[in-house]
Amino acid sequence: xxxxxxxxxxxxxxxxxxxxxxxxxxxxxxxxxxxxxxxxxxxxxxxxxxxxxxxxxxxxxxxxxxxxxxxxxxxxxxxxxxxxxxxxxxxxxxxxxxx
Numbered sequence: 001x002x003x004x005x006x007x008x009x010x011x012x013x014x015x016x017x018x019x020x021x022x023x024x025x026x027x028x029x030x031x032x033x034x035x036x037x038x039x040x041x042x043x044x045x046x047x048x049x050x051x052x053x054x055x056x057x058x059x060x061x062x063x064x065x066x067x068x069x070x071x072x073x074x075x076x077x078x079x080x081x082x083x084x085x086x087x088x089x090x091x092x093x094x095x096x097x098x099x
Contacts, residue, residue: 007059007060008059011052011056014052015056018048018049018052022049025038025041025042029042
């Protein structure tokens, strides 16, 4: 996994946590009313959302995986003249014998 992907996953986790926080603040507001303290908490929560959004916009975008081009290999045999200066791979030279 690349660092960019991991970073985007972490930002997504942070966003989910902020969403949970916003829901909790809403429930608290229902219980304690809309006094100065809860308005400050709500405001701080919104500032965190904005900051996370700015951070997300500033991070490098995930690069889609590059698909390599398929190369067609013909079924016709290769020109044996291409191999005159090399040994048969794994078989050794034709004029030598295995031990």
